[in-house]
Structure formats: structure tokens, C-alpha cells
Amino acid sequence: MTRPAAPPFAASATDPIRSILMNTLIAPETDQRRPEFPTQQPRIEVVAPLAPGDEAILTPAALDFLAALHDRFAHTRxxxxxxxxxxxxxxxxxxxxxxxxxxxxIRLDPEWRVAGAAPGLxxxxxxxxxxxxxxxxxxxxxxxxxxxxxxxxxxxxxxxxxxxxxxxxxxxxxxxxxxxxxxxxxxxxxxxxxxxxxxxxxxxxxxxxxxxxxxxxxxxxxxxxxxxxxxxxxxxxxxxxxxxxxxxxxxxxxxxxxxxxxxxxxxxxxxxxxxxxxxxxxxxxxxxxxxxxxxxxxxxxxxxxxxxxxxxxxxxxxxxxxxxxxxxxxxxxxxxxxxxxxxxxxxxxxxxxxxxxxxxxxxxxxxxxxxxxxxxxxxxxxxxxxxxxxxxxxxxxxxxxxxxxxxxxxxxxxxxxxxxxxxxxxxxxxxxxxxxxxxxxxxxxLLDIPSAGGEVSDAGVVDNIAIAIRYIESWLRGVGAAAIDHLMEDAATAEISRSQIWQWLDNNTVTAEGTRIDQTSIVASMAAAVAALPRFEGDRFDDAISVFREVALAPEFPTFLTVGAYARFF
CATH class of the missing domain: 3.20.20.360 (Malate synthase, domain 3)
Structure with missing residues (x-):
């Protein structure tokens, strides 16, 4: 089976999206060989304090391996x-x-198979x-x-x-x-x-x-x-x-x-x-x-x-x-x-x-x-x-x-x-x-989205706001899997909750009870959700509410809620 040449996966050099990314992130590679690591500066630098025992993970050899991976693959990423x-x-x-x-x-060739299970799988x-x-x-x-x-x-x-x-x-x-x-x-x-x-x-x-x-x-x-x-x-x-x-x-x-x-x-x-x-x-x-x-x-x-x-x-x-x-x-x-x-x-x-x-x-x-x-x-x-x-x-x-x-x-x-x-x-x-x-x-x-049927409710709006804020608060405290109202919430379920609020707001959706979802109604729903939050000493709800506003209510839709919050708080 002859494999055709792979199509180019990057935009042209003049594409504005590519230019922005490449100017701010990394320049193209010119040499695929494993580099010689300079002695004056580590290729991967740790810029955080280490806890006792971390040195077993962040060894010089391990950091050299990370540097080699980045030299080889960061540009393609x-x-x-x-x-x-x-x-x-x-x-x-x-x-x-x-x-x-x-x-x-590839889809029409009936012959090829994947490697499949390995020991233990x-x-x-x-x-x-x-x-x-x-x-x-x-x-x-x-x-x-x-x-x-x-x-x-x-x-x-x-x-x-x-x-x-x-x-x-x-x-x-x-x-x-x-x-x-x-x-x-x-x-x-x-x-x-x-x-x-x-x-x-x-x-x-x-x-x-x-x-x-x-x-x-x-x-x-x-x-x-x-x-x-x-x-x-x-x-x-x-x-x-x-x-x-x-x-x-x-x-x-x-x-x-x-x-x-x-x-x-x-x-x-x-x-x-x-x-x-x-x-x-x-x-x-x-x-x-x-x-x-x-x-x-x-x-x-x-x-x-x-x-x-x-x-x-x-x-x-x-x-x-x-x-x-x-x-x-x-x-x-x-x-x-x-x-x-x-x-x-x-x-x-x-x-x-x-x-x-x-x-x-x-x-x-x-x-x-x-x-x-x-x-x-x-x-x-x-x-x-x-x-x-x-x-x-x-x-x-x-x-x-x-x-x-x-x-x-x-x-x-x-x-x-x-x-x-x-x-x-x-x-x-x-x-x-x-x-x-x-x-x-x-x-x-796959694209038959209307087949979901159903409706948007006032309670659904408040629930999404509350779940997103409560999960973000947990995430900011370092807990990434949170039991909330007998459901296991993680970053993916929080993303659903906040993105639905953004979409309903953007489309002026009307709930089953007749409430038009706009800035006024969202402010009222947020007030109801925030009033019911389980506040406690040391909580991060104020920060979580701030993050929620950025990822659910801003005119531009952030691709992932975790990206901006990570850059800001971690």
C-alpha cells in the first residue's frame, strides 16, 4: 500500500493566525538532529520552588530528555x-x-489493522x-x-x-x-x-x-x-x-x-x-x-x-x-x-x-x-x-x-x-x-444537533452557573475532580456549563418559562446562584466568579476556560 504525500498541515507563511502564533511562540526548526545542550544554561529551566523529593523527578537527564522532545516537536505542535x-x-x-x-x-482500504492490546490491556x-x-x-x-x-x-x-x-x-x-x-x-x-x-x-x-x-x-x-x-x-x-x-x-x-x-x-x-x-x-x-x-x-x-x-x-x-x-x-x-x-x-x-x-x-x-x-x-x-x-x-x-x-x-x-x-x-x-x-x-x-430536542429552563441556567463557579473554585484550590450535588464534575463538565451560558446568551434564547436570556436575566440568575454558594474560610469563590464572567459572559468566547485561569492564577 503506497501512502500519498501528507497534505500540508500549516497555513501559509502569510496567514495572520500562523504569523501571530509563530511570532509569539517559537520559530521554525532548521535541524532535526538532537542538539548539544549548552553548559551555561539548561535547555529546560525550572522556574518554581521544589518540594522535598521533587529532585527524583526533575533530574538533569530527565530535563535533557524534555529539551530533546521540545527541540524536535515544539514547532510542529x-x-x-x-x-x-x-x-x-x-x-x-x-x-x-x-x-x-x-x-x-485510508477509509476504503480494508486490510490495515492497529497493534491492539499489549500486556495488561x-x-x-x-x-x-x-x-x-x-x-x-x-x-x-x-x-x-x-x-x-x-x-x-x-x-x-x-x-x-x-x-x-x-x-x-x-x-x-x-x-x-x-x-x-x-x-x-x-x-x-x-x-x-x-x-x-x-x-x-x-x-x-x-x-x-x-x-x-x-x-x-x-x-x-x-x-x-x-x-x-x-x-x-x-x-x-x-x-x-x-x-x-x-x-x-x-x-x-x-x-x-x-x-x-x-x-x-x-x-x-x-x-x-x-x-x-x-x-x-x-x-x-x-x-x-x-x-x-x-x-x-x-x-x-x-x-x-x-x-x-x-x-x-x-x-x-x-x-x-x-x-x-x-x-x-x-x-x-x-x-x-x-x-x-x-x-x-x-x-x-x-x-x-x-x-x-x-x-x-x-x-x-x-x-x-x-x-x-x-x-x-x-x-x-x-x-x-x-x-x-x-x-x-x-x-x-x-x-x-x-x-x-x-x-x-x-x-x-x-x-x-x-x-x-x-x-x-x-x-x-x-x-x-x-x-x-x-x-x-x-x-x-453526526451533525443532527436538533435531534437532541428538549428545552432550556430557568433552573438549567442557574444550575449551569452554580456548577461552573463551584467547579472553578475547586480547581483554583487544586482539586480537579469535584463531587457536586452527587455528580462528579471535572473540567469537561464545567466547560459544558459555561459554554452553554455563552451560547444561550449569544442567541437570545428564551427559556421554557418565558425568560429571555440576556445580560439582565443572567445577572439575576448569577445573583441566585452566588447566594446559594457554600462559602467557607479560604474559599476561592470571588476568583471563581471573576473567571466565570470572563469565560461565559465576555463577547469573545475563550476556547478553554482553563487556559486563561491557569495563566492568571497558577
């Missing part, structure tokens, strides 16, 4: 971010996402997600799940302490020294005989790590890439230890918007394996399909990563956010109802998940379902019963649709989710043989 900006401009001007004609040859029927701080890491490792998504992204607030502390948690676990004592004196240790296989999720391509400065070969300084920092430190320190323990360096890749971004990750994997002397194909990646753009390029994403790919995941909450963000100013046809009414059974969400399963299985990749937001409450049996019922229904649907596994966010949900997949899988590790040849999903199905 910025080119792809420029391409994202152009894609958003095109969408705002009425150009819908589409299946790419230039890559049709053969059975993924229940995966637990969560942040990487020591306490939550120990809870996940003791949970009994098959896989732990060790999340440095949406479930982790990117404080410097969390970023390096998460790396230390994983480093210590793989060396048998992970333990934690709470301020109250409670001790936590890993006691499970069989711990989950770790699949590490680094931050997305759009995020930076401001506490590490990259000095390029032209003498300029800039914040390091959050993706390359997270991946690089984890891979450098732990790849060989993971292999020795019977698994390997496995990753969840978030927020991809094109197969070209998947190609960049594949290039990173190839380079990293070469640098550490590991066989090509040792890495395994599972890609979260959580943007509308990626939904149209699933096969191309699999193809680019085929030597390192294990599966696809249905990142439902970010996917909904992506729908709102992409079509936010395209008129009332694209306005979604209250968040609670956007379920996995509305037609456009069904189209997305059915296409994901059929695409993944056609290419030998696992299809992993998403996370229900409902969580139990050990002090409230009624809440727990309701959560278990909703989770059971969700996982029953996923198993019946052909998914090979799914996510939960709380250890008490594992048995419920496992029972639903056991009922379909039995002793089989997966259902890759279900090719779902009955699925026929076209562009119109």
Missing part, C-alpha cells in the same frame, strides 16, 4: 495549534466538519479514572478495576505541586514505596494483590507548563508544552520499570482534533522509544474521541497511530462541549437544551458512539465507553441506589452496543459496571468480533 484556530474560523463562517476526501484511501471491562495525587492514586490502585486512567488532565488541577506530585506518585508506586498519611493521621497503602494496569493521560496539546521554561536554539524562552512535560517525565522514569513488571508505557491521548495531531503523537512515541532503546511498538495509546472534528477522522487517527494504538474512547462530556464550542455562533439550530437533557440516547450522540464502536472494531481496536457522572454517597442510601441504577443502565447500553469496557469515577461503582459487561462478555476479554456492520453513520447524523 504550534503549527497544529494554528491549524485549530483556522478550523474554528472556518466553522464560524459556516463550514461544517466533513469526512476528508484526501484520506478516503487484554481485558478492559472496567476502568477507573481519577487524579494522581497520592491518596487518590492509592484508592484507584486498590479499587479492583482492570485499568486505572491516571489522569494528569481534566481530573487534575495543574498546580505545580499536582503536576510533579502526580509524577512522584507513579514513580513511587512502581518502586514499591507509595504511601500516604492524611492530616488526620489516616494511613493509606497499596494492598491489592492485583493492581490495575496504568494508562497515563497527559495534558492536551493546547496546554502549557509555565513552571518549566524551554530555551530554544535561537535563544528565546517560552513555557514548555504540558503534553510533552507530562509524557516525557512519565516515560523517561517509568517505561523500563513498567515493562519489567509485565505491562508497559500506555497512554490516553486527549483533545485531538485531527489525524495530524495523532501523527505528532506517533512521532513522539517513535522518538522516545529510540532514545531509551526500547523496541518500536512498546508504547500503546488509546485515543479519546472527544471533539466533533476527531469524530470525522477516527479511521485516520487509528491509521496514524496504528503501530502504537490499542483503542478509542468515547469522551462524551468533552464531545458535547466541542459541539457547543464549534457551532456556538451559528444560530438557534445549534443551541442545545439543558445539560441534563443531553443524554447518550439522543440521536446525534448515538450516531457518534455507534460510529466509534464500528470504526474501532473494524481496525482491531478496543472501544471503551465513557463515564457516567453519577456517584454514590455512602451516607445517603437513596442517592447511592439512584446512582447505581443510572450507572447500570448506562453500562448495559454500552455493553449491548459493542463496547469492550467503560469508565467509572468511584470504586463503589466498579461492581455495578462489571456486572453489566460480564453479562455480555462472559469469560471473553472483549467483543472485537462484533464489527457492527449494521451501522451506517454519515455526516448528517
Amino acid at each position: 504550534h503549527e497544529l495549534l494554528a491549524r485549530r484556530l483556522q478550523t474554528r474560523v472556518d466553522a464560524a463562517n459556516g463550514r461544517d466538519p466533513k469526512f476528508l476526501p484526501e484520506t478516503e484511501w 487484554e481485558d478492559r471491562r472496567v476502568e477507573i479514572t481519577g487524579p494522581t495525587d497520592r491518596k487518590m492514586a492509592i484508592n484507584a490502585l486498590n479499587s479492583g478495576a482492570r485499568v486505572w486512567l491516571a489522569d494528569q488532565e481534566d481530573a487534575t488541577s495543574p498546580t505545580w505541586g499536582n503536576v510533579i506530585g502526580g509524577q512522584r506518585s507513579l514513580y513511587d508506586f512502581l518502586r514499591g514505596q507509595l504511601e500516604y498519611t492524611s492530616p488526620e493521621g489516616k494511613e493509606y497503602r497499596v494492598t491489592a494483590e492485583r493492581t490495575p494496569t496504568i494508562v497515563f493521560r497527559p495534558r492536551g496539546w493546547h496546554l502549557v507548563e509555565k513552571h518549566l521554561r524551554f530555551h530554544d536554539r535561537a535563544g528565546r524562552s517560552m513555557s514548555a508544552s504540558g503534553s510533552l512535560v507530562d509524557f516525557g517525565l512519565y516515560f523517561f522514569h517509568n517505561a523500563e520499570a513498567l515493562i519489567a513488571q509485565g505491562s508497559g508505557p500506555y497512554f490516553y491521548l486527549p483533545k485531538l482534533e485531527s489525524h495530524l495531531e495523532a501523527r505528532l503523537w506517533n512521532d513522539v512515541f517513535v522518538f522516545a522509544q529510540q532514545e531509551l532503546g526500547l523496541p518500536q511498538g512498546t508504547v500503546r495509546a488509546t485515543v479519546l474521541i472527544e471533539t466533533i472534528q476527531a469524530a470525522f477522522e477516527m479511521e485516520e487517527i487509528l491509521f496514524e497511530l496504528r503501530e502504537h494504538c490499542a483503542g478509542l474512547n468515547a469522551g462524551r462530556w468533552d464531545y458535547i462541549f466541542s459541539i457547543i464550542k464549534t457551532f456556538r455562533s451559528r444560530g438557534r439550530r445549534w443551541v442545545l437544551p439543558d445539560r441534563t437533557q443531553i443524554t447518550m440516547t439522543v440521536p446525534f450522540m448515538r450516531a457518534y458512539t455507534e460510529l466509534l464502536v464500528s470504526t474501532a472494531h473494524r481496525r482491531g481496536a478496543y472501544a471503551i465507553g465513557g463515564m457516567s457522572a453519577f456517584i454514590p454517597d455512602r451516607r445517603n442510601p437513596e442517592v447511592t441506589e439512584r446512582a447505581l441504577e443510572k450507572v447500570a443502565l448506562d453500562k448495559r447500553r454500552e455493553a449491548g452496543d459493542g463496547f469492550d469496557g467503560s469508565w467509572v469515577a468511584h470504586p463503589d461503582l466498579i461492581a455495578t459496571a462489571k456486572a453489566e459487561f460480564d453479562a455480555v462478555l462472559g469469560e471473553r476479554p472483549n467483543q472485537l468480533d462484533r464489527l457492527r456492520e449494521d451501522v451506517e453513520v454519515g455526516a448528517a447524523d
Whole structure:
């Protein structure tokens, strides 16, 4: 099979978006060789205080590895971010996402397959997600799940302490020294005989790590890439230890918007394996399909990563956010109802998940379902019963649709989710043989946003404001996964809440009760939401309200709420 030349992924040199990015971020590379690191200044500079033990992670050799990754890939990353900006401009001007004609040859070729499962990833029927701080890491490792998504992204607030502390948690676990004592004196240790296989999720391509400065070969300084920092430190320190323990360096890749971004990750994997002397194909990646753009390029994403790919995941909450963000100013046809009414059974969400399963299985990749937001409450049996019922229904649907596994966010949900997949899988590790040849999903199905139906309510407006502010407040305090009103909220669900407010306001939406959503009504709804906030000593609600105003009420729509807030507060 001859692969056609890749299309250019950057705008022309005269494109204003590209020019702005390139002038402020990084100059083009002229030499792909690994550089000689100057002795007078480190190529990666730590510009934050270190806690005891951080030096085990931020070693000179590890920082040299990060510098090599940035020298090799930082320019391409910025080119792809420029391409994202152009894609958003095109969408705002009425150009819908589409299946790419230039890559049709990939979709039509029936022969190619991805690498598939690696040791420890053969059975993924229940995966637990969560942040990487020591306490939550120990809870996940003791949970009994098959896989732990060790999340440095949406479930982790990117404080410097969390970023390096998460790396230390994983480093210590793989060396048998992970333990934690709470301020109250409670001790936590890993006691499970069989711990989950770790699949590490680094931050997305759009995020930076401001506490590490990259000095390029032209003498300029800039914040390091959050993706390359997270991946690089984890891979450098732990790849060989993971292999020795019977698994390997496995990753969840978030927020991809094109197969070209998947190609960049594949290039990173190839380079990293070469640098550490590991066989090509040792890495395994599972890609979260959580943007509308990626939904149209699933096969191309699999193809680019085929030597390192294990599966696809249905990142439902970010996917909904992506729908709102992409079509936010395209008129009332694209306005979604209250968040609670956007379920996995509305037609456009069904189209997305059915296409994901059929695409993944056609290419030998696992299809992993998403996370229900409902969580139990050990002090409230009624809440727990309701959560278990909703989770059971969700996982029953996923198993019946052909998914090979799914996510939960709380250890008490594992048995419920496992029972639903056991009922379909039995002793089989997966259902890759279900090719779902009955699925026929076209562009119109993925873009059938009016199929959601429903309505916007006064209560939905207040709920979105309250949820967004409460989550942002938690995130500013360093807690990235927050239980709010018996739902597990993370950055993705907060993005839905704030972006819906922006879209409803921009479209002068009228609620079911007859309230026109404008500045006056939003001020009144904010007053109601703020009055009910659970204030406490040391809270960050004033800062959170300020952030909310910037990301939900400003005339221009910030692409991610976390970007500006990180730059301002961290």
C-alpha cells in the first residue's frame, strides 16, 4: 500500500493566525538532529520552588530528555495549534466538519489493522479514572478495576505541586514505596494483590507548563508544552520499570482534533522509544474521541497511530462541549437544551458512539465507553441506589452496543459496571468480533444537533452557573475532580456549563418559562446562584466568579476556560 504525500498541515507563511502564533511562540526548526545542550544554561529551566523529593523527578537527564522532545516537536505542535484556530474560523463562517476526501484511501482500504492490546490491556471491562495525587492514586490502585486512567488532565488541577506530585506518585508506586498519611493521621497503602494496569493521560496539546521554561536554539524562552512535560517525565522514569513488571508505557491521548495531531503523537512515541532503546511498538495509546472534528477522522487517527494504538474512547462530556464550542455562533439550530437533557440516547450522540464502536472494531481496536457522572454517597442510601441504577443502565447500553469496557469515577461503582459487561462478555476479554456492520453513520447524523430536542429552563441556567463557579473554585484550590450535588464534575463538565451560558446568551434564547436570556436575566440568575454558594474560610469563590464572567459572559468566547485561569492564577 503506497501512502500519498501528507497534505500540508500549516497555513501559509502569510496567514495572520500562523504569523501571530509563530511570532509569539517559537520559530521554525532548521535541524532535526538532537542538539548539544549548552553548559551555561539548561535547555529546560525550572522556574518554581521544589518540594522535598521533587529532585527524583526533575533530574538533569530527565530535563535533557524534555529539551530533546521540545527541540524536535515544539514547532510542529504550534503549527497544529494554528491549524485549530483556522478550523474554528472556518466553522464560524459556516463550514461544517466533513469526512476528508484526501484520506478516503485510508477509509476504503480494508486490510490495515492497529497493534491492539499489549500486556495488561487484554481485558478492559472496567476502568477507573481519577487524579494522581497520592491518596487518590492509592484508592484507584486498590479499587479492583482492570485499568486505572491516571489522569494528569481534566481530573487534575495543574498546580505545580499536582503536576510533579502526580509524577512522584507513579514513580513511587512502581518502586514499591507509595504511601500516604492524611492530616488526620489516616494511613493509606497499596494492598491489592492485583493492581490495575496504568494508562497515563497527559495534558492536551493546547496546554502549557509555565513552571518549566524551554530555551530554544535561537535563544528565546517560552513555557514548555504540558503534553510533552507530562509524557516525557512519565516515560523517561517509568517505561523500563513498567515493562519489567509485565505491562508497559500506555497512554490516553486527549483533545485531538485531527489525524495530524495523532501523527505528532506517533512521532513522539517513535522518538522516545529510540532514545531509551526500547523496541518500536512498546508504547500503546488509546485515543479519546472527544471533539466533533476527531469524530470525522477516527479511521485516520487509528491509521496514524496504528503501530502504537490499542483503542478509542468515547469522551462524551468533552464531545458535547466541542459541539457547543464549534457551532456556538451559528444560530438557534445549534443551541442545545439543558445539560441534563443531553443524554447518550439522543440521536446525534448515538450516531457518534455507534460510529466509534464500528470504526474501532473494524481496525482491531478496543472501544471503551465513557463515564457516567453519577456517584454514590455512602451516607445517603437513596442517592447511592439512584446512582447505581443510572450507572447500570448506562453500562448495559454500552455493553449491548459493542463496547469492550467503560469508565467509572468511584470504586463503589466498579461492581455495578462489571456486572453489566460480564453479562455480555462472559469469560471473553472483549467483543472485537462484533464489527457492527449494521451501522451506517454519515455526516448528517453526526451533525443532527436538533435531534437532541428538549428545552432550556430557568433552573438549567442557574444550575449551569452554580456548577461552573463551584467547579472553578475547586480547581483554583487544586482539586480537579469535584463531587457536586452527587455528580462528579471535572473540567469537561464545567466547560459544558459555561459554554452553554455563552451560547444561550449569544442567541437570545428564551427559556421554557418565558425568560429571555440576556445580560439582565443572567445577572439575576448569577445573583441566585452566588447566594446559594457554600462559602467557607479560604474559599476561592470571588476568583471563581471573576473567571466565570470572563469565560461565559465576555463577547469573545475563550476556547478553554482553563487556559486563561491557569495563566492568571497558577
